[in-house]
Amino acid sequence: MGRTLKFNIFRFNPEDTAAVPRMDTFYLEETDAMTLYIALNRIREEQDPALMFDFMCRAGICGSCAMMINGKPDLACHTKTKKLPSEITLMPMPVFKLIGDLSVDTGTWFRGMNEKVQSWVHTRKTFEPHAPEERMDNALADEIYELERCIECGCCVAACGKANMLPEGFMGATAFNRVARFMMDPRDERTNDQYFEVVGNEDGIFGCLGLLGCEDMCPKKIPLQDQLGVLRRKMGFSQVKHLFKAVMPGK
């Protein structure tokens, strides 16, 4: 029948001046179709009401609940306990600022990322309320949607060696994916040079170690590797052009 699950959970409340980081242990009887969402809520409601963690949609679509589950970043809400051993260690994601226990501040980090990559359609046009929309090929719309599916959960960032070294600076695969999304979108009038300004630096694509720790971690299975490749190629060309300009001014 059911297993008894042992949870080792990281505890630290930065607002509590007396607190020091520690691991707490909780036990739960496993139930049918149990997810970490169900388990953590039961622990909070039945054993420790102060336990901090984040859930929203509990359906794998809002990106709130990423944490380190036995060492790997993943969405807690879609993680079934039956796929885990009976001892489960939960830690908050690194890179992001800790709010308390398993809860981290992804909001500030992602707002910063969105500002850095200027995550919006750049256009000189103005919206004409009564004109028909501009046409777009459906296949292209599908391709854009594919990259648009990032839920800003932070798993790829938590798994990234470079982001762990430079938590404030390095943009991470989610940012590269975002840039690739706008590059693909004909409504965005930015040139490759303008994108280069955004990601063609050490905090961006040239700082990426290319070890692809990020790719396997994406719960939305976004093809991050492909996007890194696209950016590298395009930015590589841009870089050559920049160098060219530097060597031969006036060109």
Add this chain to the structure above:
Amino acid sequence: MDTFYTDLLCVGAGLAGERVAVAAASAGFETICLSIVPPRRSHSSAAQGGMQASLGNCCKGEGDCPDVHFADTVKGSDWGCDQEVARLFAETAPVAVREMAFWGIPWNRVVPGKGIYYKAGKEYEKIEKREMEGMITARDFGGTAKWRTCYTSDGTGHTLLFTMDNEVVHLGVTVHDRVEVLSLIHDGQTCMGVVARCLKTGKLRVYLAKATLIATGGYGRIYRETTNCVINNGDGTIVTLDTGIVPFGNPEAVQFHPTGIVPTNILVTEGCRGDGGTLKDVNGERFMHIYEPGKQELASRDVVSRWMTHHMRLGKGVPSPYGPHLWLDIRHLGAHHIKTKLREVEEICNEFLDVDPITQMIPVRPAHHYSMGGVRTNKDGAAYGLKGLYAAGEAACWDMHGFNRLGGNSLAETIVAGRIVGEKISEFLQGYEVDFKTSIIQAEVKKQQEKINNLVSGKNGKENVYEIKAAMGDELMDRVAVFRTGAELQKAVDNLQVIYDRAKRIGLSSKPVGANPELSMALRMPGMVRLALCTAYGALMRTESRGAHAREDYPERNDRDWLKRTLAYWKSEDDTLPTLEYEKPSKVWELPPGERGYGSSKIICTEDPEICTPKPETN
């Protein structure tokens, strides 16, 4: 005490809150958005199926126009909506969809040529016109005469919210996430802002604003089984009801969605049925055609949920450890369709059910889904009773949905109302000054601080907040759900009053340092029970059946006595029941009450000449 000043304060950074913020910021007003979660995680992101707008680009949408959309919306509402608002909405929706395209939504587009589609389990052919290639396309949804629901696969809410937040970032609008509003600051006439709690530090804050917008979304979490996310607790509705001045419109109008998955109540989109999915019973047989020969699986949600419940009562449900359920079958749509147009559905089934929807059926049954009721506003989005207070989105009872909202009309409402209300607030703010009265602000902060102190010290008692929440959820689920009767509703009201009394005696069992989650829930719990009481009591008093409000003891729609909108007030803190008042749902009767064309219902007609005779729209 941290105090922030702004022109406009948007409480809520979902689609409605952010669309209003974008409008005000574009007009040059300083705007702050507050949200419990990072804005892109707001519940709008979970909407899958799509948003209605009568573009009429795809072949099955040909001939569509705002008139048809308006009529579908009014019929869907079972004539409970404000027709002026429904008209305004239908006219503006196409502009709103195109504007979102302009900002970057990758809407699915028309692909010319032959294609197949499914309806009621059968295959049909359609031919999309060459000249429409690349225009925004639409899918079929329940209760509509045309294919009108624009979509991006089944991640429409996600793309809309990300794109909207991109505009928020672009305009540099300030967003304070992890902030929870606890109460409104007002002097009985004018709203001046809010008292809030920071969910990073646990400290109280004051926000003072010339205009305050409530855009906190739905309050599905008062029910035990809901498709709503875990923060849809109704805070915005609670804080306005707590003023004693602003009414809660139509609390009894609660929508159940036919396809919540069993047991977790995660939604699978109406797009499944719109794209041709069918409902089946324990024998693997379809049944909707028996009850609704015309629209079948695609009657409005209230109607489909009722027939499903009825069919399960006949013993045709599939037994399971979680009670009986029915099947949703999308297998015949094929792997390609599911993998491109119903991706989230596939993921949800795989990850949460261990079901492969390409080869297996999905266990579903009706679950609480949408709150038609909310903060009652006029057509400009201004709340009744307090100057400078507005509401938009699911939190509002702007009232284009009446007693049943059509699928796809809610995302559309957030953007359309956001656009309109945002402009109205900008007009209001022009040259407006407000006197922030220090004594009132201090008194409100003190009141909130005292509430916290009492919870911490256990001064009022030691009741456990989670037990109270569960008791409330059970009560509503068991007695105020798809079918209702006077006797059960009376029991619900009685029991909820007991629960309310307990809710006033909650005490914390943990140390309230920082963003303590138990304290958050404890602070809102009495308010949630007040919402539950409004819902149950409103339903008890409404002795008719209209839209989602189905009284088995009063099965007819009674236009003679009940063509009314409920306005629930909580006049004094010591009250144990709301005070109900009523108003006519609409000033304009462009479409006089009649048959919906689905859902068998007897109608007791109104003799009011003002209502019976169609009238042109007034402006």
